[in-house]
Amino acid sequence: MRSIKTQISSFLIATLFLGACGGGNDAKKENTEADKSATGAATITIKGSDTVLPLAQQEAEKFMAKNAGSAITVVGGGTGVGLSALQEGTTDIAMASRGLKTEEKLKLKGAKKDVKEALIAYDALSVVVHPSNKVSQLTREQLEGIFTGKITNWKEVGGADEKIVPYSRETSSGTYEFFREHVMDKKNYANGILMMPATGSIVQSVSQTNGAIGYIGLAYETKEVKALAVSYDQGKTFVAPSVEAAKNKTYPISRPLFFFYDATAEAKVKPFVDYVMSEEGQKTVQDIGYIPLSK
């Protein structure tokens, strides 16, 4: 009995010691971290577009696994949020699913910031319909008509006599804005449009509704829905969505994804940005379902 007790107490003491040592190690680590950030390598904050968020998170995890001592925090919120944080200096990198608007350039100029951009990947949207739908291609003008509510029957665009049921994402989504700007020529969605909280719900609904049409990220395409070829030149050429077509820029509904950072913080963020651009980083891009930069 006694011996067990002594064993336990010695064990406890040992743990205490170990703990203390561990604490010491931690402290050391913190020191080196502090050193590193002083020399410009360690803690990075990334903020911005929710579209880029899953990609940036994966990249950050892999980067941290390779470079012990670096710490990267990734926060979403939307492209606009990221860019205003960059302007205020509360983030090191702003993620964006579009280029800078003139207005934002103006603001950054006003804040005396020299901002550098890094193109990290492309994202493409597919327009999808129910597999039984006869229509297999649409022009941009027809898509605009459908989503603004001016075209309401499939027979107007060469399909069966069936009501068109357009599905959209919620207003909080970057995809919603992107589709509005690039496909609908900045016009507003029709009032009676169905809004779904997630891309997955759009796939589900389109796959079980005969007259449905919706838009989803290229990565979400499944066999249950049919992707349409799209024309941006009044019907002369139609291009079906695919990674290749998005890569060589023949597919029109694609957008670049950017990192923006302050030129003065370049030394600090450069290793991470370089990693994302590297072959390994670009492989992650492909794995997540975005289109890697063509080499």
Place this chain on the structure above:
Amino acid sequence: MKRYFNNLGERVIEGLITLSGTVTSITVLLIVFFLFKEGLGVFSQTPVAEGSVIAVNKQNPVKELTASQVKEIFDQNITNWNQLGGANAPIKLFEVDDITDYYTEEQIGSNFEYLPQRLSELVAKDPTILAFFPEEYLAKDFAGRRIELDNISVGGFLGGKEWYPTIQPAVQLGVLPLILGTLWVSLGAILIALPLGLATSIYLAEIANPKVRNFLKPVIELLAGIPSVVYGFFGLVVIVPLIQDVFGLPVGETALAGSIILGIMALPTIISVSEDAMRTTPRAMKEASLALGANKWQTIYRVIIPYSISGISTAAILGIGRAIGETMAVLMVTGNASVIPHTFLEPVRTIPATIAAELGEAPQGGIHFQALFALGCILFLMTLAINMTVDLVSTKKKANR
């Protein structure tokens, strides 16, 4: 001494209880205050985003525009000034991003220092222009005329039929479709849940034998433990296609789908509360009724239900309360189209679904943010009104007896 100590202990406990009561009440009041403070702020704003300007040429006879006119213009549904009471000339739209089409970067200045001047020139030059740009680039001697839109009015907010909270340059906040959508879905839910729940609770309380009852009651209560997202997913995958097939609809995401899901979600509450109320009917009353020659159904209908009516009403309110405030399941199955519903077979958008879907992107303190809080106020008032009505009904019933 000991006695004094006891008293002290009691006092302390008493004080703590009073304190916690006060703190809770104050918290509730503060939340309501905060809700209304944010929500009512929407009525002191104009629909144009803060810090933005809509301007026209000085010679333009059009002096006023409404938010819906601005939207129609930017959607290019109104393309000529004569549709707005001006000259017969096409409307030329201008946004600040277009400045590079008119001037070279040198003319604007490398730090945009000449931009206000250029904007002013541009608006002064073209009598058909409608320009939209940030207020900070409004020149001091601006040569055009600013168009101010009216503040959002209570009537326009409650009676408006178009909900476009994020559009540029002027938002449209009409919550009528959302209010009606919420009421519509909740009404459907209660129409489904109340008869079904009442029948089940009568069966459980009076007809079922104890063995069946002991099995059924936990099973029904299990329904309450299922997360609402699961109900939503079930609805989207099972009920939505079913409704589409049965009624031959182009879309399955309808108010009816929402009502069925909410009805199922409200069932456990309605059943257990009303069953408990029925079981409190005194044995003497039931036996007196039977002794007078009433059969079992007459006893249930004339004695048990009237006796437990306040409990049944409570069950109904709790059910409606759950239906009105439920967010996730409804968000997934009702299609969320902001149109005024005419039948149960149309998509609707409810208030909670709108708040849940949009609050995340609404910049704090902005007009969209405040509009969502105003929606919260409306939801609060709706539940308050329901609670008060039922309170009134049940006290009246008691007074009659």
